Amino acid sequence: MNKGLGAACVVASTLLTVSACSNQAPVNSATSTTHSSASASSSASNTAQVNAMHNMERLHQHQWQLVELEGSEDVSGYGGKPISLRFDSAQQQISGFSGCNRYFGAYTADQTTLSLGHLAMTKMFCQQGMALEAKFAKAVTQVASYEVVDQTLTFIDQQGTAVARFKKD
Structure with a gap:
């Protein structure tokens, strides 16, 4: 038997034995790419869920002051006082000052x-x-x-247009 061929057989046999005894499946580039893509997708999904939950917390934890309404920044009410907004999660109500009067209403x-x-x-x-x-x-x-986003709450209509913007008070 040729020494080169015999050495190649020993190396191949050793690799097969090591691979068969290993608990892990052999790694190939397709598996790695799929796993990496799935991990990235899962990570992005988790980040979006955390941001969405953070949105809910930030919505309820602050009083908000109107800074823009339907594209206009002229939003001072009676006596120069800004429109305000507060969410009460326990009662599922909003309330605040609306430019002249106090208001309240339900929300979901x-x-x-x-x-x-x-x-x-x-x-x-x-x-x-x-x-x-x-x-x-x-x-x-x-x-x-x-x-x-940051210190700004934006209300958006069904067409995706910003209807009102508030800053954290």
């Missing part, structure tokens, strides 16, 4: 969707703030989802 939310009903308001009359208040009351009925 999950990690990304948000539905606000019509608002009940006190009935004061104000020279300044009534038009803003009416615009705000109409805008909240169009909200379909929300996003919290």
